[in-house]
Amino acid sequence: MAEIFINQLKSGQEVSATFALRVKKLMPLRNGTGYYLAVVLGDRTGQLEGRIWESVFETYHGCKVGDVVKVQGQATEYNGKLQIQISAMSVYQVNEIDPKRFIPSSALLLETAREKLFSILESLQEVHLKSLVSLVLSDEDFMNAFITAPAAKRNHHATIGGLLEHSLGIVCAAEGMVQVYPNLDRDLLITGALLHDLGKVEEYRFRTGIDFTDEGRLLGHIVLGVRLLDHYIGQLPGFPEDLRLKLTHMIVSHHGQYEWQSPKRPKFIEAAVLHHLDMIDAAVDMFKSAAESRDDPEDHWSGWIKGLDRYVFCK
Known part of the structure; x- marks a missing residue:
């Protein structure tokens, strides 16, 4: 055919x-x-x-x-x-x-993304966070899911590989934030940015379209992410309790507001920055997709974008 x-x-x-x-x-x-x-x-x-x-x-x-x-x-x-x-x-x-015939794919080059992941690992100075990221990156089953999973069913990064693109986008933005605000704990922010959505590998399934798994619909990626984080930290004897608590809070609070299904609002600066970077990266992708999805490329306006609750000016 x-x-x-x-x-x-x-x-x-x-x-x-x-x-x-x-x-x-x-x-x-x-x-x-x-x-x-x-x-x-x-x-x-x-x-x-x-x-x-x-x-x-x-x-x-x-x-x-x-x-x-x-x-x-x-x-x-x-x-x-x-x-x-x-x-x-x-x-x-x-x-x-x-x-890939039925679902759009991220434009992110996989080999470039892999290189970025391992450069992130090498850049970490805090020994426990480096061990955690190393353990996650060495989990072949998890990584195979992480590099192909979407970041959402719709709205932003709803593509094959969208989760990896979204996570790396936030990491890159976080690196810039540390340059502007040197009081930030760089390694904590970078690790939180990389792992904040790790539960999405279990939240979504995709074949001819993107949909929720049973666990995704019943628990959601925040609960699933905390569970995965505990799974990895449990394999690292001596992992500091304060770091575990902070990383858990970053996952739990990254949606920022209770009405956005966030169990907690950010309670320390790196968690607050992560929340805002998450919002920015999602919004950038939605504005970009609005411009690219116009029926007429010469039209200065997109159609109504539900996720943004507005029309988008594309000139």
Whole structure:
């Protein structure tokens, strides 16, 4: 089957391709005599709506949201937007799914990122924090998850590798903050920045889209992160209790406000700086994505960005 992506489709084009099924809804016909099936299809380049008018119930019950579906039909324009008039849709049977076809990937170069991680390790002077980071980086299973995990389901860094990009972005910003404010504990801030979201490796799963794991939905990445931190520190005899407490607090408080699901607000300066850097890095990615996702690159304004609660000026 030819590799075709949503951003390549043009009105009038015949479509025979695979997509991820994001949404499916049975909708009543205007004349009240039956139903049609409204779907949303997606891949790494975006998503678009589709309509199925025949074999509606068979198609509806033959697939579920999250499936990879084989779609045949024609791209058409309706009310100024592209959609697919679907003549046939069925589950695409394949043994292995490449998530990179259906989920955007971070632009971060993996080899460059690995080099940065180990340069962070080498830069640490506090022996216990260096041992902790070394232990985490040597955990192959954790690192395989860390370098591919998304940082969110939507809004910011919702990409394969987004968690690594987000974490390194905060580390780089933290290094700059230490230059401006030398009273900061540099090693504590850098370690907290690198590990603040480590629970997200267990919070999210991704295949054709990003979703929560059961643990992620029931516990969330803050609780999962504290659990992982305790797991690693438990392997380091003699790890100072004050450092364990501070790192735990940095994970627990990095959302900053109770209404943002933060169990605690930051109670010391490095925790406060981490919270603000977390907010800044997320906002920068959302503004960047708003500009890149415009339907018309010449338009000075994005559409409404829910995560920012505003339109974004892109000129």
